[in-house]
Amino acid sequence: MKILLTGAKIIDPAQKIDADMDVLLENGKIVKIGSDLLKSVKSKDSEKVKIIELAGMVLTPGLIDMHTHLREPGFEYKETVASGAAAAVAGGFTSIACMPNTSPINDNRSITEFIRRKAAEADLANVYPIGAISKNSEGSQLTEFWDLKDAGVVALSDDGKPVMDAALMRRAMEYAFSLELPIISHCEDINLSGGGLMNEGYYSTILGLGGIPSIAEEAMVARDILIAEFTKTCVHIAHVSTEGSVRLVREAKKRGLRVTAETAPHYFTLTDEYLQGYDTNLKVNPPLRSTQDVAAIKEGLADGTLDVIACDHAPHGRTDKELEFEYADNGISGLETSLALSLNLIKEEVLSWPELIAKMSPNPARILNLSKGTLQVGADADITVIDPQLKWTVDVKTFRSRGKNSPFHGRKMQGKAILTIVGGEIKYVLPSLKV
Amino acid sequence: MTENRNIKIVMDSDGIDRCLTRIAYEILEKNKGKENLVLVGIRTGGVYLAERLQKKISGIEAGKIPLGILDITLYRDDISTSNKKPRLGKTKITFSLDNKKVVLVDDVLFTGRTIRAAMDALIDFGRPKMIQLAVLIDRGHRELPIRADFVGKNLPSSLWEAVSVNLVEKNGIDEVVIEEGT
Amino acid sequence: MKLEKKDILGMKDLTVEEINLILETAESFLEISTREIKKVPTLRGKTIINLFYEASTRTRTSFEIAGKRLSADTVNISASTSSVIKGETLIDTARNLEAMNPDVIVIRHSAAGAPHLLASLVKQSIINAGDGAHEHPTQALLDMMTIKEKKGKISGLKVAIVGDITHSRVARSNIYGLSKMGAQVFLAGPATMLPRNIEQMGVKVYNKLEDAIVGADVVMMLRIQLERQKQNIFPSLREYSQHYCLNRSNIKRAKKDVIVMHPGPINRGVEISPDIADDPSYSVILDQVNKGVAVRMALLYLLTGGNE
Ligand SMILES: [Zn+2]
Numbered sequence: 001m002k003i004l005l006t007g008a009k010i011i012d013p014a015q016k017i018d019a020d021m022d023v024l025l026e027n028g029k030i031v032k033i034g035s036d037l038l039k040s041v042k043s044k045d046s047e048k049v050k051i052i053e054l055a056g057m058v059l060t061p062g063l064i065d066m067h068t069h070l071r072e073p074g075f076e077y078k079e080t081v082a083s084g085a086a087a088a089v090a091g092g093f094t095s096i097a098c099m100p101n102t103s104p105i106n107d108n109r110s111i112t113e114f115i116r117r118k119a120a121e122a123d124l125a126n127v128y129p130i131g132a133i134s135k136n137s138e139g140s141q142l143t144e145f146w147d148l149k150d151a152g153v154v155a156l157s158d159d160g161k162p163v164m165d166a167a168l169m170r171r172a173m174e175y176a177f178s179l180e181l182p183i184i185s186h187c188e189d190i191n192l193s194g195g196g197l198m199n200e201g202y203y204s205t206i207l208g209l210g211g212i213p214s215i216a217e218e219a220m221v222a223r224d225i226l227i228a229e230f231t232k233t234c235v236h237i238a239h240v241s242t243e244g245s246v247r248l249v250r251e252a253k254k255r256g257l258r259v260t261a262e263t264a265p266h267y268f269t270l271t272d273e274y275l276q277g278y279d280t281n282l283k284v285n286p287p288l289r290s291t292q293d294v295a296a297i298k299e300g301l302a303d304g305t306l307d308v309i310a311c312d313h314a315p316h317g318r319t320d321k322e323l324e325f326e327y328a329d330n331g332i333s334g335l336e337t338s339l340a341l342s343l344n345l346i347k348e349e350v351l352s353w354p355e356l357i358a359k360m361s362p363n364p365a366r367i368l369n370l371s372k373g374t375l376q377v378g379a380d381a382d383i384t385v386i387d388p389q390l391k392w393t394v395d396v397k398t399f400r401s402r403g404k405n406s407p408f409h410g411r412k413m414q415g416k417a418i419l420t421i422v423g424g425e426i427k428y429v430l431p432s433l434k435v
Numbered sequence: 436m437t438e439n440r441n442i443k444i445v446m447d448s449d450g451i452d453r454c455l456t457r458i459a460y461e462i463l464e465k466n467k468g469k470e471n472l473v474l475v476g477i478r479t480g481g482v483y484l485a486e487r488l489q490k491k492i493s494g495i496e497a498g499k500i501p502l503g504i505l506d507i508t509l510y511r512d513d514i515s516t517s518n519k520k521p522r523l524g525k526t527k528i529t530f531s532l533d534n535k536k537v538v539l540v541d542d543v544l545f546t547g548r549t550i551r552a553a554m555d556a557l558i559d560f561g562r563p564k565m566i567q568l569a570v571l572i573d574r575g576h577r578e579l580p581i582r583a584d585f586v587g588k589n590l591p592s593s594l595w596e597a598v599s600v601n602l603v604e605k606n607g608i609d610e611v612v613i614e615e616g617t
Numbered sequence: 618m619k620l621e622k623k624d625i626l627g628m629k630d631l632t633v634e635e636i637n638l639i640l641e642t643a644e645s646f647l648e649i650s651t652r653e654i655k656k657v658p659t660l661r662g663k664t665i666i667n668l669f670y671e672a673s674t675r676t677r678t679s680f681e682i683a684g685k686r687l688s689a690d691t692v693n694i695s696a697s698t699s700s701v702i703k704g705e706t707l708i709d710t711a712r713n714l715e716a717m718n719p720d721v722i723v724i725r726h727s728a729a730g731a732p733h734l735l736a737s738l739v740k741q742s743i744i745n746a747g748d749g750a751h752e753h754p755t756q757a758l759l760d761m762m763t764i765k766e767k768k769g770k771i772s773g774l775k776v777a778i779v780g781d782i783t784h785s786r787v788a789r790s791n792i793y794g795l796s797k798m799g800a801q802v803f804l805a806g807p808a809t810m811l812p813r814n815i816e817q818m819g820v821k822v823y824n825k826l827e828d829a830i831v832g833a834d835v836v837m838m839l840r841i842q843l844e845r846q847k848q849n850i851f852p853s854l855r856e857y858s859q860h861y862c863l864n865r866s867n868i869k870r871a872k873k874d875v876i877v878m879h880p881g882p883i884n885r886g887v888e889i890s891p892d893i894a895d896d897p898s899y900s901v902i903l904d905q906v907n908k909g910v911a912v913r914m915a916l917l918y919l920l921t922g923g924n925e
Contacts, residue, residue, distance in 0.1 A: 202814035205817075206629070206789065207729055207730070207751060208749050277733065278734065319706070322706070508659075514659050523641075523642045523915075524645060556657075561653070
């Protein structure tokens, strides 16, 4: 089966392409990219080629989300591998990497294999499991990195919890480095954040909610950078939310350290000021920060300090969120709103199209050592087509994800993935689009 | 708005004063003196009239009789169903009502509901020997079996007319006016 | 006159006009408590639910008396927070209560924002009787009523609030209320008890009690919670009381006619020395309790209405 995608503007940062071109897919691979493929295809074998006309659209290498929480096994009411993968392709993501904080924790081969099997059955997005750094993510004993890697994990993290023991983190970074597995660090000093529910500042003060100081994140970012420097290894900082963290990563990069970092759409879209109605859909960890932090995150994205935009997709059931703020779970169901929120960065002239796509496809691919994130001939035919003009309103009822916990419900958006192709097969198409 | 309204003055300052003088005499006559007599004015118009009656009575028989102020808002029968809450006034009855002859004073007697509320309130303050009612104007249209013992002037009115007693203490002028409702 | 609000969630949401209306109404209600028959028929047939997730005999009793003096039926529901987490959620409770069709629900909860959640779920009026470290509007209103009675005004007064501001809903509500009414608020406490950016609320902040109470018309002492010692916000009660206890000597820095307030219950000798707490020329602590019933009667009166 051949597919010809024609008439779209192609953005492929890996090949520095930013032009109107056609792409021909065959047997799950990209076989041709160039201008005016339509004529040659039409003249030769038009019957056997599915031609999709995409005038006005933007075509990019399939988007990759390197920070997703699928809740299977253990919390299937929040999300399954299949529902998460469906949400991913609806949001324009062809690949997702899922964090290990399921129940049981993905700290051994059998859980990793279970997740991969579920993903294969769903047959939607590529799902790459991330293994736990420590057994049961308890922070005391390393998991079997080698075995996990053989089973298919692409990175290691105790995400949801920090690795509080610096010695354990040092050993993890050294051991993982020798296996070429990235360590993704959830940076939070839980003694500093303990009892906190939102960013510590004026709004936590007037709302009477316990504060999580920015230094709870920054102290750990600094620590992990120091460990990476000392051990000559690398580390990836998850969900950067503060001005101080951006500064620490920027300085580390300037000194040539192998530190990479991501942020999530809510950290450049929302501030702690929004929490005044005690909406639990705004409860996330790390918490929404100040206006000043949001500005710093955007600067970090613009100057390349922050390599990746990741969703930190954290789906929850109603019973986890329809509670007093204090008792509600942390997280935002983000896969289906991430792209539109990120496109705002182009409108605000924080990023160009190629810069944004780099942070959502080739950069995460590089960090996770995936041979993805490009439209080069011979690459996997993972493709996202975006209608940058499409105006829509977020309605959680239409989410593919089981997690309806979105603070963006009702928000007017512009720009949406209308077609998601994984391995040469159409996995999502906007219902109103005829293909 | 006001220029189109039909306002008629039905009693002037002298008229009001004459009525009050007569009522003061009638109160003393009916009660055979001022022994055990107390006045309770209903907020707000009744309070000023009660004060004037107190003065007039002491002019006839030496010595002041006790005067109380009653706000009947909390006893109104429409209070729990109405969304507009009247601004609450203070009630001030600093003496015992037990075995007293209480003369309730109000400006206009209309449906009788205010007086019903006032009597309920008074009974919460003690057990008066009797309760009498003095009003400046009785405009009719009673909805409860209540009548006044002392009336300044009977003023037959229609339901769409408004009767108001203006007093120097609150309106700067003494007069009773009747106007067509809008 | 009517309060144009369904709920009383905090002093932050009240306007000066609304505060004045509540205080004036409460002043009229004070008299009822002095009568032999301390009851008026105003709210006959109305039902008030006191939903208390946190033990508080004082506040609950005050609301109960307020309701009963207005002839409302009052129902007390005590729920321990721990059983709530495991079992029935606030949302379940709210739906159940709503089905019983009360007129007002009074809620006390250890979690900040719980009254807001409840108010968003049910059509009935909600009165916040204290939520976590957030707000305690009825306490602030009774404090303001006491100040107004003793000082004849609120505007232009200097009010010092001393103690653990971070964990105090009484402090937050009073800061909002008093500032709106034109008073100047001064805070004092060790830095560990002063929440971040509190000065943005328009208050002056000091670390020493002696500095904050200079020239004060009112000194409000907050209760220190012993269990906070575990969070290391103070090393010991002994050290705290040596520096933050209002006593005969440091009170001289305040105005001569200063009044001393406390939301209760007092730790005698920790926040206030016993001779100050019991000296009627300073202490208005019992007046505060008395005003509490009147303020709560006023709110119940102003919030309940018909179905027009
Ligand atoms: Zn995390």
